[in-house]
Amino acid sequence: MKLIVDNVTLKLNNTVILNSVSLSAEQGVPHSIIGPNGSGKTSLLRVIAGVYKPTSGTVRIDGAGDPESIIYYLPAEPTVFPGMKVIDYLQIALGLRGLYGEKSIGEIREVLAEFQVDNYLQRDLSTLSSGERRLVYLAAAAATTRSVVIIDEPTAHLDLKWAITSMRNLLRHVQDKVFIFTTHDVNIASAFSEHTTVMSDGRVKASGSPREVYSRELLSRVYGVDLVEFTGPGGRRFYVPST
Amino acid sequence: MSAGEISKPIFLYKRNLLLTILAATALFILEIYIGPGRYPARQVTEALIHGRGPAATVILDIRLPRAIGAVLTGVILGISGLLLQVSLRNPLAEPYLLGVSGGASLGVMAALALAPSLGYMAMDIAGFIGALLAILLVILVGELTGYNVYSVILAGVAVGGMSASLAIIIYLAKLETHQLGILWIYGTLSLVGWSEALQLLVPALLALVYLAIYYSKFNLLLLGDEQAASMGVSPKALRRGMILVSTITVGMLTSYTGPIGFIGLMSPHIARMLVGSEVRRLSILTIPVAADLTLISDLLARNILPGEIPLGSMTALLGVPFFLYLLSRRPAET
Numbered sequence: 001m002k003l004i005v006d007n008v009t010l011k012l013n014n015t016v017i018l019n020s021v022s023l024s025a026e027q028g029v030p031h032s033i034i035g036p037n038g039s040g041k042t043s044l045l046r047v048i049a050g051v052y053k054p055t056s057g058t059v060r061i062d063g064a065g066d067p068e069s070i071i072y073y074l075p076a077e078p079t080v081f082p083g084m085k086v087i088d089y090l091q092i093a094l095g096l097r098g099l100y101g102e103k104s105i106g107e108i109r110e111v112l113a114e115f116q117v118d119n120y121l122q123r124d125l126s127t128l129s130s131g132e133r134r135l136v137y138l139a140a141a142a143a144t145t146r147s148v149v150i151i152d153e154p155t156a157h158l159d160l161k162w163a164i165t166s167m168r169n170l171l172r173h174v175q176d177k178v179f180i181f182t183t184h185d186v187n188i189a190s191a192f193s194e195h196t197t198v199m200s201d202g203r204v205k206a207s208g209s210p211r212e213v214y215s216r217e218l219l220s221r222v223y224g225v226d227l228v229e230f231t232g233p234g235g236r237r238f239y240v241p242s243t
Numbered sequence: 244m245s246a247g248e249i250s251k252p253i254f255l256y257k258r259n260l261l262l263t264i265l266a267a268t269a270l271f272i273l274e275i276y277i278g279p280g281r282y283p284a285r286q287v288t289e290a291l292i293h294g295r296g297p298a299a300t301v302i303l304d305i306r307l308p309r310a311i312g313a314v315l316t317g318v319i320l321g322i323s324g325l326l327l328q329v330s331l332r333n334p335l336a337e338p339y340l341l342g343v344s345g346g347a348s349l350g351v352m353a354a355l356a357l358a359p360s361l362g363y364m365a366m367d368i369a370g371f372i373g374a375l376l377a378i379l380l381v382i383l384v385g386e387l388t389g390y391n392v393y394s395v396i397l398a399g400v401a402v403g404g405m406s407a408s409l410a411i412i413i414y415l416a417k418l419e420t421h422q423l424g425i426l427w428i429y430g431t432l433s434l435v436g437w438s439e440a441l442q443l444l445v446p447a448l449l450a451l452v453y454l455a456i457y458y459s460k461f462n463l464l465l466l467g468d469e470q471a472a473s474m475g476v477s478p479k480a481l482r483r484g485m486i487l488v489s490t491i492t493v494g495m496l497t498s499y500t501g502p503i504g505f506i507g508l509m510s511p512h513i514a515r516m517l518v519g520s521e522v523r524r525l526s527i528l529t530i531p532v533a534a535d536l537t538l539i540s541d542l543l544a545r546n547i548l549p550g551e552i553p554l555g556s557m558t559a560l561l562g563v564p565f566f567l568y569l570l571s572r573r574p575a576e577t
Contacts, residue, residue, distance in 0.1 A: 049473035068475030079467035
Protein backbone atom coordinates (compact mmCIF):
# COMPACT_ATOMS: atom_id res chain seq x y z
CA MET A 1 0.00 0.00 0.00
CA LYS A 2 1.19 3.44 -0.90
CA LEU A 3 -0.12 6.96 -0.33
CA ILE A 4 0.62 9.34 -3.16
CA VAL A 5 0.29 13.10 -3.12
CA ASP A 6 0.45 14.16 -6.73
CA ASN A 7 1.21 17.77 -7.60
CA VAL A 8 -1.11 19.25 -4.98
CA THR A 9 -1.74 22.97 -4.90
CA LEU A 10 -3.89 24.48 -2.16
CA LYS A 11 -5.20 28.02 -2.13
CA LEU A 12 -7.11 29.39 0.84
CA ASN A 13 -8.61 32.89 0.50
CA ASN A 14 -6.52 33.40 -2.64
CA THR A 15 -3.27 32.72 -0.78
CA VAL A 16 -1.18 29.87 -2.08
CA ILE A 17 -0.58 27.58 0.89
CA LEU A 18 0.79 24.57 -0.96
CA ASN A 19 2.49 24.88 -4.32
CA SER A 20 2.77 21.76 -6.51
CA VAL A 21 3.56 19.42 -3.64
CA SER A 22 4.19 15.77 -4.36
CA LEU A 23 5.23 12.98 -2.06
CA SER A 24 4.79 9.29 -1.71
CA ALA A 25 4.59 7.38 1.54
CA GLU A 26 4.91 3.64 1.57
CA GLN A 27 3.59 1.09 3.96
CA GLY A 28 6.20 0.30 6.61
CA VAL A 29 8.32 3.37 5.85
CA PRO A 30 7.70 6.09 8.47
CA HIS A 31 7.50 9.41 6.69
CA SER A 32 8.32 12.73 8.38
CA ILE A 33 7.49 16.20 7.16
CA ILE A 34 9.64 19.01 8.51
CA GLY A 35 9.93 22.71 7.80
CA PRO A 36 9.68 26.06 9.55
CA ASN A 37 6.46 27.58 10.90
CA GLY A 38 4.06 28.44 8.11
CA SER A 39 5.80 26.22 5.58
CA GLY A 40 2.59 24.27 4.93
CA LYS A 41 3.19 21.08 6.95
CA THR A 42 -0.16 21.08 8.71
CA SER A 43 -2.01 22.13 5.56
CA LEU A 44 -0.41 19.26 3.70
CA LEU A 45 -1.52 16.80 6.40
CA ARG A 46 -5.03 18.23 6.23
CA VAL A 47 -5.14 17.72 2.49
CA ILE A 48 -3.88 14.16 2.89
CA ALA A 49 -6.45 13.50 5.63
CA GLY A 50 -9.29 14.91 3.53
CA VAL A 51 -9.98 17.91 5.75
CA TYR A 52 -9.11 20.26 2.90
CA LYS A 53 -9.83 19.60 -0.75
CA PRO A 54 -6.79 20.50 -2.85
CA THR A 55 -7.31 23.32 -5.35
CA SER A 56 -5.57 21.12 -7.88
CA GLY A 57 -3.72 17.82 -7.81
CA THR A 58 -4.75 14.57 -6.15
CA VAL A 59 -4.19 12.43 -3.11
CA ARG A 60 -4.69 8.73 -3.61
CA ILE A 61 -4.00 5.53 -1.80
CA ASP A 62 -2.96 2.64 -3.99
CA GLY A 63 -4.04 -0.78 -2.89
CA ALA A 64 -6.71 0.37 -0.43
CA GLY A 65 -10.33 1.40 -0.39
CA ASP A 66 -12.26 4.42 0.75
CA PRO A 67 -9.85 6.93 2.39
CA GLU A 68 -12.45 7.99 4.97
CA SER A 69 -12.46 4.53 6.45
CA ILE A 70 -8.73 3.80 6.35
CA ILE A 71 -7.10 7.08 7.40
CA TYR A 72 -6.61 7.88 11.07
CA TYR A 73 -5.74 11.55 11.43
CA LEU A 74 -4.65 13.13 14.70
CA PRO A 75 -4.51 16.95 14.55
CA ALA A 76 -1.95 18.93 16.55
CA GLU A 77 -4.60 20.35 18.86
CA PRO A 78 -7.86 18.41 18.61
CA THR A 79 -10.78 20.51 19.85
CA VAL A 80 -12.53 17.75 21.75
CA PHE A 81 -15.84 18.38 23.47
CA PRO A 82 -15.33 20.07 26.86
CA GLY A 83 -15.78 17.68 29.76
CA MET A 84 -15.13 14.47 27.85
CA LYS A 85 -13.54 11.62 29.77
CA VAL A 86 -10.43 9.80 28.59
CA ILE A 87 -12.29 6.52 28.20
CA ASP A 88 -15.03 8.20 26.16
CA TYR A 89 -12.45 9.75 23.86
CA LEU A 90 -10.76 6.42 23.29
CA GLN A 91 -14.01 4.68 22.61
CA ILE A 92 -15.25 7.31 20.18
CA ALA A 93 -11.91 7.85 18.42
CA LEU A 94 -11.45 4.13 17.88
CA GLY A 95 -15.08 3.43 17.12
CA LEU A 96 -14.89 0.56 19.56
CA ARG A 97 -18.48 -0.02 20.38
CA GLY A 98 -17.41 -3.04 22.35
CA LEU A 99 -14.65 -1.23 24.20
CA TYR A 100 -16.42 -1.81 27.48
CA GLY A 101 -16.90 -5.46 26.64
CA GLU A 102 -14.41 -8.08 27.74
CA LYS A 103 -13.32 -8.96 24.25
CA SER A 104 -11.86 -5.86 22.67
CA ILE A 105 -10.42 -4.33 25.82
CA GLY A 106 -7.68 -6.97 25.96
CA GLU A 107 -6.30 -5.68 22.68
CA ILE A 108 -6.20 -2.03 23.62
CA ARG A 109 -5.21 -2.43 27.26
CA GLU A 110 -1.57 -3.07 26.43
CA VAL A 111 -1.42 0.03 24.26
CA LEU A 112 -2.90 2.12 27.05
CA ALA A 113 -0.26 0.78 29.41
CA GLU A 114 2.55 1.57 26.97
CA PHE A 115 1.52 5.21 27.04
CA GLN A 116 0.67 5.02 30.75
CA VAL A 117 -2.83 6.37 30.20
CA ASP A 118 -4.43 3.39 31.89
CA ASN A 119 -4.18 5.23 35.23
CA TYR A 120 -6.52 8.04 34.32
CA LEU A 121 -9.20 6.55 32.11
CA GLN A 122 -11.99 8.12 34.15
CA ARG A 123 -10.43 11.60 34.22
CA ASP A 124 -11.87 14.53 32.32
CA LEU A 125 -9.56 15.25 29.35
CA SER A 126 -9.60 18.97 30.11
CA THR A 127 -8.19 18.37 33.60
CA LEU A 128 -5.08 16.60 32.27
CA SER A 129 -1.83 18.37 31.53
CA SER A 130 -1.21 18.96 27.83
CA GLY A 131 1.45 16.23 27.87
CA GLU A 132 -0.88 13.69 29.48
CA ARG A 133 -3.59 14.63 27.01
CA ARG A 134 -1.15 14.13 24.15
CA LEU A 135 -0.38 10.63 25.41
CA VAL A 136 -4.10 9.78 25.36
CA TYR A 137 -4.36 10.96 21.75
CA LEU A 138 -1.22 9.04 20.77
CA ALA A 139 -2.43 5.88 22.48
CA ALA A 140 -5.61 6.05 20.40
CA ALA A 141 -3.58 6.61 17.22
CA ALA A 142 -1.37 3.64 18.11
CA ALA A 143 -4.37 1.43 18.81
CA THR A 144 -6.31 2.20 15.66
CA THR A 145 -6.98 -0.58 13.20
CA ARG A 146 -6.94 1.89 10.32
CA SER A 147 -4.08 1.37 7.95
CA VAL A 148 -2.96 4.95 7.30
CA VAL A 149 -1.91 6.93 10.38
CA ILE A 150 -1.31 10.66 10.04
CA ILE A 151 -0.18 12.66 13.06
CA ASP A 152 0.46 16.37 13.28
CA GLU A 153 3.21 17.02 15.84
CA PRO A 154 3.17 13.69 17.73
CA THR A 155 5.75 14.84 20.28
CA ALA A 156 4.30 18.29 21.04
CA HIS A 157 3.99 18.91 24.80
CA LEU A 158 5.99 15.76 25.62
CA ASP A 159 9.14 15.67 27.71
CA LEU A 160 12.29 14.07 26.31
CA LYS A 161 11.54 10.64 27.75
CA TRP A 162 7.97 10.57 26.52
CA ALA A 163 8.82 12.06 23.15
CA ILE A 164 11.23 9.19 22.55
CA THR A 165 9.09 6.52 24.18
CA SER A 166 5.99 7.61 22.28
CA MET A 167 7.77 7.58 18.94
CA ARG A 168 9.17 4.11 19.65
CA ASN A 169 5.72 2.87 20.67
CA LEU A 170 4.10 4.42 17.62
CA LEU A 171 6.65 2.97 15.22
CA ARG A 172 6.04 -0.48 16.64
CA HIS A 173 2.27 -0.16 16.15
CA VAL A 174 2.41 1.31 12.66
CA GLN A 175 5.12 -0.93 11.28
CA ASP A 176 2.75 -2.43 8.70
CA LYS A 177 1.00 0.84 7.97
CA VAL A 178 1.48 4.05 6.10
CA PHE A 179 2.67 6.50 8.76
CA ILE A 180 3.14 10.21 8.13
CA PHE A 181 3.94 12.78 10.80
CA THR A 182 5.07 16.38 10.99
CA THR A 183 7.51 17.63 13.58
CA HIS A 184 9.32 20.79 14.57
CA ASP A 185 12.10 18.64 15.99
CA VAL A 186 14.55 17.75 13.23
CA ASN A 187 16.20 15.22 15.51
CA ILE A 188 12.93 13.38 16.09
CA ALA A 189 12.46 13.24 12.32
CA SER A 190 16.04 12.05 11.86
CA ALA A 191 15.76 9.37 14.54
CA PHE A 192 12.28 8.05 13.79
CA SER A 193 11.62 8.33 10.07
CA GLU A 194 12.99 6.46 7.08
CA HIS A 195 11.71 8.96 4.57
CA THR A 196 11.45 12.71 4.95
CA THR A 197 10.00 15.67 3.10
CA VAL A 198 11.47 19.09 3.81
CA MET A 199 9.04 21.94 3.20
CA SER A 200 9.50 25.66 2.92
CA ASP A 201 7.06 28.32 1.68
CA GLY A 202 4.52 25.72 0.62
CA ARG A 203 7.00 23.86 -1.58
CA VAL A 204 8.98 20.67 -1.22
CA LYS A 205 12.67 21.59 -0.82
CA ALA A 206 14.03 18.08 -0.51
CA SER A 207 12.80 14.55 -0.11
CA GLY A 208 14.33 11.14 0.56
CA SER A 209 15.98 9.27 3.41
CA PRO A 210 16.96 11.61 6.27
CA ARG A 211 20.50 10.18 6.12
CA GLU A 212 20.83 11.43 2.57
CA VAL A 213 18.67 14.52 2.63
CA TYR A 214 19.54 16.22 5.90
CA SER A 215 22.63 18.34 5.84
CA ARG A 216 23.92 21.26 7.88
CA GLU A 217 23.66 23.52 4.83
CA LEU A 218 20.11 22.59 3.86
CA LEU A 219 18.64 22.79 7.36
CA SER A 220 20.52 25.98 8.28
CA ARG A 221 19.17 27.55 5.12
CA VAL A 222 15.59 26.29 5.48
CA TYR A 223 15.30 27.29 9.13
CA GLY A 224 17.49 30.39 8.86
CA VAL A 225 19.75 29.52 11.80
CA ASP A 226 23.31 28.23 12.08
CA LEU A 227 23.41 24.58 13.08
CA VAL A 228 26.11 22.12 14.01
CA GLU A 229 25.83 18.54 12.83
CA PHE A 230 26.58 15.33 14.73
CA THR A 231 26.45 11.85 13.38
CA GLY A 232 24.74 9.35 15.65
CA PRO A 233 24.24 5.59 15.61
CA GLY A 234 23.43 4.12 12.21
CA GLY A 235 24.64 7.21 10.39
CA ARG A 236 21.65 9.30 11.48
CA ARG A 237 22.51 12.97 11.69
CA PHE A 238 21.49 15.29 14.48
CA TYR A 239 21.57 19.03 14.82
CA VAL A 240 22.12 21.55 17.61
CA PRO A 241 22.58 25.33 17.58
CA SER A 242 26.06 26.47 16.62
CA THR A 243 26.39 28.58 19.77
CA MET B 244 -6.85 -1.75 35.40
CA SER B 245 -8.71 -5.02 35.32
CA ALA B 246 -11.13 -6.18 32.68
CA GLY B 247 -13.83 -6.17 35.33
CA GLU B 248 -13.17 -2.56 36.18
CA ILE B 249 -13.38 -1.62 32.52
CA SER B 250 -16.58 -3.52 31.91
CA LYS B 251 -18.25 -1.80 34.86
CA PRO B 252 -19.55 1.10 32.75
CA ILE B 253 -21.69 -1.15 30.56
CA PHE B 254 -23.26 -2.62 33.67
CA LEU B 255 -23.76 0.86 35.12
CA TYR B 256 -25.25 2.03 31.85
CA LYS B 257 -27.84 -0.73 31.77
CA ARG B 258 -28.62 -0.28 35.44
CA ASN B 259 -28.98 3.50 35.07
CA LEU B 260 -31.15 3.10 32.00
CA LEU B 261 -33.40 0.67 33.83
CA LEU B 262 -33.62 2.92 36.91
CA THR B 263 -34.45 6.05 34.94
CA ILE B 264 -37.11 4.24 32.93
CA LEU B 265 -38.61 2.79 36.11
CA ALA B 266 -38.59 6.26 37.64
CA ALA B 267 -40.33 7.68 34.58
CA THR B 268 -42.97 4.96 34.80
CA ALA B 269 -43.55 5.63 38.50
CA LEU B 270 -43.71 9.39 37.96
CA PHE B 271 -46.08 8.92 35.05
CA ILE B 272 -48.43 6.95 37.33
CA LEU B 273 -48.10 9.58 40.07
CA GLU B 274 -48.86 12.30 37.53
CA ILE B 275 -52.16 10.53 36.86
CA TYR B 276 -53.00 9.69 40.45
CA ILE B 277 -52.05 12.95 42.16
CA GLY B 278 -53.59 16.26 41.26
CA PRO B 279 -55.64 19.18 42.46
CA GLY B 280 -58.90 17.23 42.02
CA ARG B 281 -57.88 15.06 45.04
CA TYR B 282 -59.62 11.95 43.81
CA PRO B 283 -59.05 8.86 45.94
CA ALA B 284 -56.76 6.30 44.32
CA ARG B 285 -59.63 3.84 44.03
CA GLN B 286 -61.59 6.23 41.83
CA VAL B 287 -58.56 6.94 39.65
CA THR B 288 -58.01 3.22 39.16
CA GLU B 289 -61.67 2.76 38.35
CA ALA B 290 -61.47 5.53 35.78
CA LEU B 291 -58.34 4.07 34.21
CA ILE B 292 -59.54 0.49 34.06
CA HIS B 293 -63.26 0.82 33.48
CA GLY B 294 -63.40 4.33 32.06
CA ARG B 295 -66.14 5.37 34.45
CA GLY B 296 -66.77 6.80 37.90
CA PRO B 297 -66.59 10.34 39.28
CA ALA B 298 -62.94 10.80 38.24
CA ALA B 299 -63.26 9.47 34.69
CA THR B 300 -63.40 12.77 32.82
CA VAL B 301 -60.54 14.37 34.72
CA ILE B 302 -58.33 11.30 34.60
CA LEU B 303 -58.92 10.23 31.02
CA ASP B 304 -59.31 13.59 29.33
CA ILE B 305 -57.02 15.81 31.40
CA ARG B 306 -54.40 13.96 33.43
CA LEU B 307 -53.63 11.12 31.03
CA PRO B 308 -52.96 13.29 27.95
CA ARG B 309 -51.07 15.73 30.14
CA ALA B 310 -48.82 12.97 31.46
CA ILE B 311 -48.17 11.81 27.90
CA GLY B 312 -47.53 15.43 26.95
CA ALA B 313 -44.99 15.69 29.78
CA VAL B 314 -43.07 12.68 28.46
CA LEU B 315 -43.07 14.02 24.89
CA THR B 316 -42.03 17.46 26.13
CA GLY B 317 -39.13 15.84 27.97
CA VAL B 318 -38.09 13.87 24.87
CA ILE B 319 -38.10 17.00 22.70
CA LEU B 320 -36.31 19.24 25.20
CA GLY B 321 -33.75 16.61 26.20
CA ILE B 322 -32.77 15.74 22.64
CA SER B 323 -32.79 19.39 21.63
CA GLY B 324 -30.46 20.26 24.51
CA LEU B 325 -28.14 17.42 23.55
CA LEU B 326 -28.09 18.48 19.88
CA LEU B 327 -27.35 22.09 20.80
CA GLN B 328 -24.62 21.15 23.26
CA VAL B 329 -22.82 18.89 20.80
CA SER B 330 -23.29 21.08 17.74
CA LEU B 331 -22.16 24.29 19.44
CA ARG B 332 -19.48 22.52 21.54
CA ASN B 333 -21.10 24.25 24.46
CA PRO B 334 -21.93 22.35 27.65
CA LEU B 335 -24.24 25.17 28.75
CA ALA B 336 -26.34 25.21 25.59
CA GLU B 337 -30.04 24.40 25.66
CA PRO B 338 -33.12 25.75 23.85
CA TYR B 339 -34.29 28.10 26.58
CA LEU B 340 -30.90 29.65 27.43
CA LEU B 341 -30.18 30.09 23.72
CA GLY B 342 -33.37 32.08 23.21
CA VAL B 343 -34.98 29.41 21.02
CA SER B 344 -37.96 28.88 23.34
CA GLY B 345 -38.40 32.62 23.87
CA GLY B 346 -38.22 33.29 20.16
CA ALA B 347 -40.80 30.58 19.53
CA SER B 348 -43.23 32.01 22.07
CA LEU B 349 -42.81 35.47 20.59
CA GLY B 350 -43.53 33.98 17.15
CA VAL B 351 -46.71 32.35 18.43
CA MET B 352 -47.84 35.52 20.22
CA ALA B 353 -47.18 37.67 17.17
CA ALA B 354 -49.08 35.26 14.93
CA LEU B 355 -52.04 35.16 17.35
CA ALA B 356 -52.11 38.95 17.56
CA LEU B 357 -52.52 39.00 13.78
CA ALA B 358 -55.01 36.13 13.59
CA PRO B 359 -56.44 35.02 16.96
CA SER B 360 -57.89 31.70 15.82
CA LEU B 361 -54.95 29.94 14.23
CA GLY B 362 -54.82 26.20 13.69
CA TYR B 363 -52.13 23.90 15.06
CA MET B 364 -50.13 23.94 11.88
CA ALA B 365 -50.01 27.73 11.67
CA MET B 366 -49.04 27.97 15.35
CA ASP B 367 -46.29 25.40 14.82
CA ILE B 368 -44.93 27.36 11.90
CA ALA B 369 -45.09 30.64 13.80
CA GLY B 370 -43.24 29.02 16.70
CA PHE B 371 -40.59 27.65 14.36
CA ILE B 372 -40.06 30.99 12.62
CA GLY B 373 -39.66 32.79 15.95
CA ALA B 374 -37.27 30.09 17.16
CA LEU B 375 -35.27 30.27 13.94
CA LEU B 376 -34.89 34.06 14.07
CA ALA B 377 -33.71 33.81 17.69
CA ILE B 378 -31.11 31.13 17.00
CA LEU B 379 -29.86 33.00 13.93
CA LEU B 380 -29.15 36.05 16.09
CA VAL B 381 -27.30 33.86 18.59
CA ILE B 382 -25.35 32.13 15.81
CA LEU B 383 -24.34 35.53 14.47
CA VAL B 384 -22.79 36.35 17.85
CA GLY B 385 -21.20 32.91 17.80
CA GLU B 386 -19.66 33.50 14.39
CA LEU B 387 -18.23 36.81 15.59
CA THR B 388 -16.79 35.40 18.83
CA GLY B 389 -15.56 32.04 17.58
CA TYR B 390 -18.45 30.37 19.45
CA ASN B 391 -17.11 31.37 22.83
CA VAL B 392 -19.10 29.31 25.37
CA TYR B 393 -20.15 32.27 27.48
CA SER B 394 -20.75 34.81 24.69
CA VAL B 395 -23.14 32.43 22.98
CA ILE B 396 -25.08 31.78 26.19
CA LEU B 397 -25.21 35.48 27.07
CA ALA B 398 -26.49 36.28 23.59
CA GLY B 399 -29.13 33.56 23.94
CA VAL B 400 -30.26 34.80 27.36
CA ALA B 401 -30.49 38.34 26.00
CA VAL B 402 -32.44 37.30 22.91
CA GLY B 403 -34.70 35.11 25.07
CA GLY B 404 -35.27 37.98 27.52
CA MET B 405 -36.15 40.40 24.77
CA SER B 406 -38.49 37.88 23.15
CA ALA B 407 -40.23 37.24 26.48
CA SER B 408 -40.73 40.99 27.02
CA LEU B 409 -42.19 41.44 23.55
CA ALA B 410 -44.41 38.39 24.02
CA ILE B 411 -45.78 39.83 27.28
CA ILE B 412 -46.41 43.20 25.66
CA ILE B 413 -48.30 41.61 22.78
CA TYR B 414 -50.22 39.45 25.23
CA LEU B 415 -51.26 42.40 27.40
CA ALA B 416 -52.08 44.58 24.43
CA LYS B 417 -54.12 42.17 22.36
CA LEU B 418 -54.54 38.73 23.83
CA GLU B 419 -55.47 39.04 27.47
CA THR B 420 -58.71 37.19 26.90
CA HIS B 421 -57.17 34.53 24.67
CA GLN B 422 -57.19 30.93 25.87
CA LEU B 423 -53.37 30.91 25.92
CA GLY B 424 -53.22 32.43 29.38
CA ILE B 425 -50.46 33.72 31.58
CA LEU B 426 -49.53 30.10 32.41
CA TRP B 427 -48.54 29.61 28.77
CA ILE B 428 -46.34 32.72 28.83
CA TYR B 429 -44.26 31.04 31.55
CA GLY B 430 -44.57 27.53 30.17
CA THR B 431 -47.23 25.00 31.09
CA LEU B 432 -48.66 21.61 30.24
CA SER B 433 -52.14 22.67 31.32
CA LEU B 434 -53.22 23.22 27.72
CA VAL B 435 -52.13 19.77 26.54
CA GLY B 436 -55.15 17.57 25.87
CA TRP B 437 -55.42 14.55 23.60
CA SER B 438 -55.19 16.43 20.33
CA GLU B 439 -52.19 18.46 21.53
CA ALA B 440 -50.48 15.31 22.81
CA LEU B 441 -51.00 13.72 19.40
CA GLN B 442 -49.61 16.80 17.67
CA LEU B 443 -46.55 16.67 19.94
CA LEU B 444 -45.80 13.19 18.64
CA VAL B 445 -44.61 14.80 15.40
CA PRO B 446 -41.67 16.81 16.80
CA ALA B 447 -40.86 14.05 19.31
CA LEU B 448 -40.63 11.44 16.55
CA LEU B 449 -38.67 13.82 14.34
CA ALA B 450 -36.11 14.31 17.12
CA LEU B 451 -35.89 10.58 17.83
CA VAL B 452 -35.53 9.54 14.20
CA TYR B 453 -32.92 12.21 13.50
CA LEU B 454 -30.94 11.11 16.53
CA ALA B 455 -31.17 7.45 15.55
CA ILE B 456 -29.87 8.15 12.04
CA TYR B 457 -27.05 10.54 12.87
CA TYR B 458 -25.72 9.69 16.32
CA SER B 459 -22.52 8.08 15.07
CA LYS B 460 -21.65 11.30 13.26
CA PHE B 461 -22.32 13.32 16.40
CA ASN B 462 -19.74 11.12 18.06
CA LEU B 463 -17.12 12.16 15.53
CA LEU B 464 -18.00 15.80 16.11
CA LEU B 465 -16.99 15.33 19.75
CA LEU B 466 -13.44 14.59 18.60
CA GLY B 467 -13.14 18.01 16.97
CA ASP B 468 -13.86 19.25 13.47
CA GLU B 469 -10.58 18.21 11.88
CA GLN B 470 -10.78 14.61 12.96
CA ALA B 471 -14.49 14.50 12.04
CA ALA B 472 -13.72 15.90 8.59
CA SER B 473 -11.02 13.27 8.07
CA MET B 474 -13.61 10.59 8.77
CA GLY B 475 -15.95 11.87 6.10
CA VAL B 476 -18.21 14.10 8.16
CA SER B 477 -18.81 17.67 7.06
CA PRO B 478 -18.90 19.43 10.45
CA LYS B 479 -20.59 22.56 9.14
CA ALA B 480 -23.42 20.78 7.36
CA LEU B 481 -23.94 18.43 10.31
CA ARG B 482 -24.09 21.35 12.76
CA ARG B 483 -26.62 23.14 10.61
CA GLY B 484 -28.82 20.05 10.54
CA MET B 485 -28.59 19.56 14.31
CA ILE B 486 -29.45 23.18 15.04
CA LEU B 487 -32.30 23.11 12.54
CA VAL B 488 -33.86 19.94 13.99
CA SER B 489 -33.54 21.36 17.47
CA THR B 490 -35.14 24.63 16.37
CA ILE B 491 -38.02 22.96 14.51
CA THR B 492 -38.88 20.60 17.36
CA VAL B 493 -38.68 23.22 20.10
CA GLY B 494 -40.53 25.74 17.92
CA MET B 495 -43.40 23.28 17.53
CA LEU B 496 -43.34 22.25 21.17
CA THR B 497 -43.44 25.83 22.37
CA SER B 498 -46.64 26.59 20.49
CA TYR B 499 -48.38 24.03 22.76
CA THR B 500 -46.57 24.57 26.04
CA GLY B 501 -44.91 27.99 26.02
CA PRO B 502 -41.23 28.27 26.91
CA ILE B 503 -39.89 25.60 29.27
CA GLY B 504 -36.29 26.01 30.32
CA PHE B 505 -33.48 23.93 31.78
CA ILE B 506 -34.83 20.44 31.02
CA GLY B 507 -32.64 20.57 27.91
CA LEU B 508 -29.69 21.67 30.01
CA MET B 509 -30.03 19.26 32.92
CA SER B 510 -30.99 16.05 31.11
CA PRO B 511 -27.88 15.58 28.93
CA HIS B 512 -25.65 16.60 31.85
CA ILE B 513 -27.19 14.15 34.28
CA ALA B 514 -27.03 11.45 31.60
CA ARG B 515 -23.37 12.35 30.90
CA MET B 516 -22.52 12.07 34.58
CA LEU B 517 -24.07 8.60 34.54
CA VAL B 518 -22.68 7.15 31.29
CA GLY B 519 -20.10 9.49 29.79
CA SER B 520 -19.99 11.32 26.49
CA GLU B 521 -20.41 8.58 23.89
CA VAL B 522 -23.48 9.83 22.04
CA ARG B 523 -25.39 6.59 21.56
CA ARG B 524 -25.49 5.72 25.24
CA LEU B 525 -25.72 9.38 26.20
CA SER B 526 -28.73 10.09 24.02
CA ILE B 527 -30.56 6.92 24.96
CA LEU B 528 -30.19 7.80 28.63
CA THR B 529 -30.97 11.49 28.10
CA ILE B 530 -34.52 10.59 27.03
CA PRO B 531 -35.77 8.92 30.23
CA VAL B 532 -33.87 11.44 32.37
CA ALA B 533 -35.63 14.28 30.55
CA ALA B 534 -38.99 12.56 30.99
CA ASP B 535 -38.23 12.12 34.71
CA LEU B 536 -37.35 15.79 35.14
CA THR B 537 -40.40 17.02 33.24
CA LEU B 538 -42.76 14.75 35.18
CA ILE B 539 -41.24 15.71 38.55
CA SER B 540 -41.46 19.40 37.66
CA ASP B 541 -45.05 19.10 36.51
CA LEU B 542 -46.05 17.13 39.62
CA LEU B 543 -44.58 19.89 41.78
CA ALA B 544 -46.09 22.64 39.62
CA ARG B 545 -49.55 21.15 39.98
CA ASN B 546 -49.50 20.16 43.61
CA ILE B 547 -47.42 22.37 45.90
CA LEU B 548 -49.80 25.35 45.84
CA PRO B 549 -53.59 25.40 45.76
CA GLY B 550 -53.39 26.93 42.29
CA GLU B 551 -51.14 25.73 39.48
CA ILE B 552 -47.62 27.15 39.11
CA PRO B 553 -46.34 27.51 35.55
CA LEU B 554 -44.19 24.50 34.68
CA GLY B 555 -41.55 26.83 33.25
CA SER B 556 -41.19 28.52 36.64
CA MET B 557 -40.83 25.13 38.32
CA THR B 558 -38.13 23.94 35.90
CA ALA B 559 -36.30 27.24 36.44
CA LEU B 560 -36.37 26.66 40.20
CA LEU B 561 -34.71 23.29 39.66
CA GLY B 562 -32.55 24.32 36.72
CA VAL B 563 -31.00 27.57 37.85
CA PRO B 564 -29.07 26.04 40.78
CA PHE B 565 -27.89 23.34 38.36
CA PHE B 566 -26.82 25.99 35.85
CA LEU B 567 -24.93 27.89 38.56
CA TYR B 568 -23.22 24.67 39.58
CA LEU B 569 -22.09 24.06 35.99
CA LEU B 570 -20.91 27.66 35.71
CA SER B 571 -18.86 27.42 38.88
CA ARG B 572 -17.36 24.07 37.95
CA ARG B 573 -16.21 24.79 34.41
CA PRO B 574 -12.91 26.42 33.78
CA ALA B 575 -13.03 29.11 31.10
CA GLU B 576 -13.06 26.82 28.09
CA THR B 577 -13.98 28.16 24.73
